[in-house]
Amino acid sequence: MTESLKSLLAEIRACRICEAFIDPRPVLHVTARAKILIASQAPGLRVHRTGQSFNDASGDRLRAWMGVDRAIFYDGSKIALAATAFCFPGYDANGGDKSPRKECAAHWRERLLAARPPFETTLLVGSYAQAWHLGDGLRANMTETVKAWRDYAPRYIPLPHPSWRNNGWLKKNSWFETELLPYLRRRVRRVLSS
Numbered sequence: 756m757t758e759s760l761k762s763l764l765a766e767i768r769a770c771r772i773c774e775a776f777i778d779p780r781p782v783l784h785v786t787a788r789a790k791i792l793i794a795s796q797a798p799g800l801r802v803h804r805t806g807q808s809f810n811d812a813s814g815d816r817l818r819a820w821m822g823v824d825r826a827i828f829y830d831g832s833k834i835a836l837a838a839t840a841f842c843f844p845g846y847d848a849n850g851g852d853k854s855p856r857k858e859c860a861a862h863w864r865e866r867l868l869a870a871r872p873p874f875e876t877t878l879l880v881g882s883y884a885q886a887w888h889l890g891d892g893l894r895a896n897m898t899e900t901v902k903a904w905r906d907y908a909p910r911y912i913p914l915p916h917p918s919w920r921n922n923g924w925l926k927k928n929s930w931f932e933t934e935l936l937p938y939l940r941r942r943v944r945r946v947l948s949s
Contacts, residue, residue, distance in 0.1 A: 760787050760870040767841060767863055773856045781841035782806055787871045789835035790946045793817070794888060795880035796838055796916065797855035803843035808836035816917035817880065822940035823947075833947050835874070837867060839883045851920075860887055875946045876909055878939075881916040889913070898928065904935050912939055 768781050782798045784807075793809070801811045809817055809828070818828050828834055840855030841863070847853045864887065879885045882897040888911060894900040901913045915921045915931070925931060 758866065758870050760785070763866060763870045767867070770841070770859075770863070772858050772862060773842060777842055777845055777856065778803075779842050780806070782808055783835075783837040783841050783867075784808055784829070784831055785835040785837050785867065785871065786831040788832040790833060790875045790949070791943065792835045792837060792874040792877040793880060794837060794839065794877055794884040796883045797840040797852065797859075798838060798843045799852060800843055808838070812919065813917040817914075820914070820917065820936055820939060821878075821943045823943060827947065839864070839887050855883055875949075876942055877911050879907075879911055879913040881914075885913050898924070901931065901935070902928075904938075908938065909942055912942065914939075 764783070764785060767783065770781050771779050773779055780803055782802055785792075795809075798808065799811060799813075802808055807829070808814070814828075818824065821828070823834075838855065840857075840859035842856065842859065844853040844855055877888060879888050882900070885897065885900050886893055889900065889907065892907070894903055897913075897915060901915055904913055907913060912935075914935075915924055
């Protein structure tokens, strides 16, 4: 570990690197004891307002995928939540969330991961988290990356974003529910019980 996690988290929460582009309010939940990291894209507006990651319908779906309740999900000794960017990036012209600000991961991510023991498993929620963590191991697109989950497990488990916007993807890719989700639930139970 290269620096104190406590001081680094205070520095991240005070970050204003992107202040010229967005309303900064970094949201992350990381402790030195957590065994699982949930790495996603960036907080949505509701998370920005409440300060609690996955505090929405997509969080309900993600918890169901994992087989955990809210108490376990938000137990910092078990699960850490740190998106690729820590602030809500705003909306694009189509009403969807903008891409996460690149400055955030470039400035903070390696330092954050180095400031604590390695996670036993990292859930890579969405293509931005997959790209950052998998680098050259990334497949042609998010579907191919998630489909190749066995190649990354148990260290990484790539997942689509649990948003309602992916309902069509979930219907087209039934293997996700029949093959990947049972593994994900077993892995989460095993890691959290060790």
